[in-house]
Amino acid sequence: MAQILTQRENEIINKKMKGLSLTQNESNILSKSIRPKLDEIKKINADLLLNKLEYNQKAKSIEEKIKKLILNNIEGVQSIILCGSAIQTNYKEYNDIDVIVATKKVLTENKMEKRRLIWKIQDLAKKEGLNLDIQIYAEESIINQYPSSPSLIYQLKDSKIIYGKIKIPNKIELSSWDLRMKLDWSDIVDAYSTGNEIYYAIRNIMLVILLMNRKVDNYELNNSVINMLGRDLASRLKEDKASRIEKKLVLNYIRVMSNYLAAELRTNPKWGKIEILNQ
Amino acid sequence: MGKNRDIKSVVVLLANTAVHEIVAKHTNRPESKPFLEAEAAEYRSQTENAYEKYNWNQRDKDHIRQEAVKDVKKVLSSKYPDVVFHVEEIQAVINEEMKKLEL
Numbered sequence: 001m002a003q004i005l006t007q008r009e010n011e012i013i014n015k016k017m018k019g020l021s022l023t024q025n026e027s028n029i030l031s032k033s034i035r036p037k038l039d040e041i042k043k044i045n046a047d048l049l050l051n052k053l054e055y056n057q058k059a060k061s062i063e064e065k066i067k068k069l070i071l072n073n074i075e076g077v078q079s080i081i082l083c084g085s086a087i088q089t090n091y092k093e094y095n096d097i098d099v100i101v102a103t104k105k106v107l108t109e110n111k112m113e114k115r116r117l118i119w120k121i122q123d124l125a126k127k128e129g130l131n132l133d134i135q136i137y138a139e140e141s142i143i144n145q146y147p148s149s150p151s152l153i154y155q156l157k158d159s160k161i162i163y164g165k166i167k168i169p170n171k172i173e174l175s176s177w178d179l180r181m182k183l184d185w186s187d188i189v190d191a192y193s194t195g196n197e198i199y200y201a202i203r204n205i206m207l208v209i210l211l212m213n214r215k216v217d218n219y220e221l222n223n224s225v226i227n228m229l230g231r232d233l234a235s236r237l238k239e240d241k242a243s244r245i246e247k248k249l250v251l252n253y254i255r256v257m258s259n260y261l262a263a264e265l266r267t268n269p270k271w272g273k274i275e276i277l278n279q
Numbered sequence: 280m281g282k283n284r285d286i287k288s289v290v291v292l293l294a295n296t297a298v299h300e301i302v303a304k305h306t307n308r309p310e311s312k313p314f315l316e317a318e319a320a321e322y323r324s325q326t327e328n329a330y331e332k333y334n335w336n337q338r339d340k341d342h343i344r345q346e347a348v349k350d351v352k353k354v355l356s357s358k359y360p361d362v363v364f365h366v367e368e369i370q371a372v373i374n375e376e377m378k379k380l381e382l
Binding site for chain 1: 287
């Protein structure tokens, strides 16, 4: 069996739990080795990691297809990055696969041309049974935006590079401006919005709250939305099956939270600069 | 969705594009500029998607323009009172964005 704590450390834990007094040396081991190890263990989401480590035959074939589609249709690809629920769940629970394509230089200034290219690849992917959500950026743009882009920070957290490489900055440095701008996405929903749009508006708010707490954790983000709404309502919103009254209640909550957070970010100087070390 | 509802969507998205353009221009934090500009571009792209649904007549366009200007003023004063800008900028940015939509 793999051991995280040594036999000596286990003995010290047992001694401490029995209420016996520790020697100076044992106390040192407890504070300098045992506690730091336990603190590190706490940060690990073992279920998530095991899920990711599990071999999934489907994954290799899907990723090969995506790589081929992108490389055959886009010039000057620097790297292909997959992110979102497909990657986070090792292709077990997902609606679409989020693909970020980093190009060596700006592909085109013509937005329509870029959009047509994305549609073309998405159509080709559909024929292969893949539902892709593709974003194309110049590599430089990704690197410049990353430290202050809440969306990119979260997208790239549990991402997988399937082609090439990209050097993501280690340091995240957000300002209250960045988070206020992110919050604005939650203000565009209204009673006519779909349940899915409302779901993502509340997820957006939770993402801002987590970043204010210096956390970049997709698993915690999903859980916090479920804890907030309840699993049933979260599912109904995602599937656009929520009733009008449910949508109205969530919208009211979004308004209250968004206004509160925006005011807090604007007026409290502690949010001027939020530094997070990218691990 | 009805046309009135689509007009409202265009107005909200257009206003957000303009708000982000103005904030990106006046932010005192240059590191945030690439992100703020990218956000404005993302709103612009969504505005284009919503705008493309109809062939708007001149009355619709004027209405969108006026409502968007009102919205920008409202958002900037309620959410970004700390941004210093000239009021005339709002009209200019909305006009510029409308021009881009027509291309």
